[in-house]
Amino acid sequence: MSSYLQLSGINKTYGNFTALENVDLEVEKGEFVTFLGPSGSGKTTTLMLIAGFATPTRGTIDIEGASLAGLDPQDRNIGIVFQNYALFPHKTAAENVYFPLQMRDVKRLEGMRRADEMLDLVGLAGFSHRYPKELSGGQQQRVALARALVFEPDLLLLDEPLGALDKNLREQMQIEIKRIQKKLGVTTIFVTHDQTEAMSMSDRICVFSNGKIEQLGKPLDIYHRPKTKFVADFIGESNLIPARITDAANCKAQSNVLGDVTYGTQSGTELRDGQEVSLVIRPEHLKLSSKRLADRMSAGIEIETIVNYGDNALVIGTSESQQIRVRVPGADVVILNEGDKCFISWTQDDVFVVTD
């Protein structure tokens, strides 16, 4: 199978430091893939390798079967939106967008017309003659996006483009970027350390940790079926509870906190009896009740802290000195008090096993 963008066996070392180790990735044409991970996890390094600003120590990068090795960034036909937009301060919005066309010898009249069209598409009609410093952060972002798309690149790379925007604008831009990406059908790699951004925008998420791809999959798969402790902890909120596998064949584990637990079927790594693992239960999957519920597995808990968010509340309690977090709907929280003793309950499908 040959996919559109293919990274095979990528390694990148700086002296003794290994920035990337055996990264393999295939991206389909038109796909929106997010590189998600904490800073220093290798996601930006991978992006820079694709863009051609650094060379892999080992491994190959191909677009449509053609190797990018030896091609300068100038010759890769890849559009990039940088974190701080990197707009040219001495050029107007339209001139900024025209620039990549100018470098491709498109005549000014034709180029400026296409620049205006692209500005129109990103919702900036009428702002052509403004200089970057006369534009708001969100508007600058749109210009940068238009500039990265106007020359019909083979690939669009977005390097934490929403980092500098405030929350409302971020959400608005997430929707905008997704809309434009879909409309143009451009294959896109999006780098972020923000998991909600990754969840809401991506076709697939590629989770990076310590220079390796930790997990690659659809957003909901990653959320509901993380394979490692790192992914479970990094994507969404998790209760990570130490446990030991007692009967791998029948999905049984034993934990000090939860007692005997039957976990949901586990894809991925093979588990063996006696193995030390972590059980993951999302806070929103736990139910609080005053009595044990007959149809659910349950454990006792003492409520320590209640944090209200309006539409929901985070209840933090302890069970056998293990901290447990529970999300409850905002309406339910009024009957709870700090210091209450009650029960948490869950079903088999709410529990899954991750290894280190």
Added chain:
Amino acid sequence: MMRRMTRLVDHQTIWPWLLLLPLAVYLLVFFAVPLIEVLKMSVTEPKPGLGNYQKVFTGALYGKVFLNTFGTATLVTVCCLIVGYPLAYLMSNTTPRRAMMILLLITMSFWTSFLVRTYAWMVLLGNNGPIIWLIEMIGIADPPGLLFTRFSSTLAMVHILAPYMIMNIYSVMKKIDPVLIRSAESMGARGGSLFRHIYLPLTAPGIANGAVLVFVICLGFYVTPVLLGSPREQMVAGLIGNQIEQFLAFGLGSAMAVVLLVITLIVLGIYHSRFGLDKLWG
């Protein structure tokens, strides 16, 4: 109204002005008063009227000297730019250690009295100096005199003024975000087009600053052109010195000084309207 009054005598408001007082007095005594005196002399010596200005604007010699001054200042500015721009580029793109070394060399030369540097050039370029000796060594008999020519005065002035140009351009180059260059590269810009469309416009403010400083300082340069330059290609400052020292023509000298001052202010005014004078010193 009362509140305003009390705030005016508030010591927090008055204190900064008090701190400025010594400087204000100094400037008044040693700058404003002499300047007014010069203005006065230009219309009163030797007799009241605008006769001196008439001479400055109609005398063929004076016009030629002013033109020559402009020509020299332009030439020196262009030479400073040609020398300074690549050096500033090197400094802002090399290792911090090397940049430091170059900076040190430039500032060392900058800190040396320009009178000393002017005399040093006299020794180097003189008829018995090492450069003439070198030219004779490679077989050119009877080389042309280097000293007391436009070449020698321009060379020395470029040497003295280039640091202003270098520092101004360097400080702007240092502030250019490398991501801008990367970004341009990702869009296909390289080499000449990258320089022409991105790098040069981004460094233009530094060039403008440096050029105005060099040009303005050069307009009023006295010692170096007088000591090293050709007597036939005098500059205004030297001519003013001549009028006052040799001919005791205080009125005519003052009138020329006023004209030079006005021209300088016009140059700064044009700069101010485009960039703002507050940016001149970085």
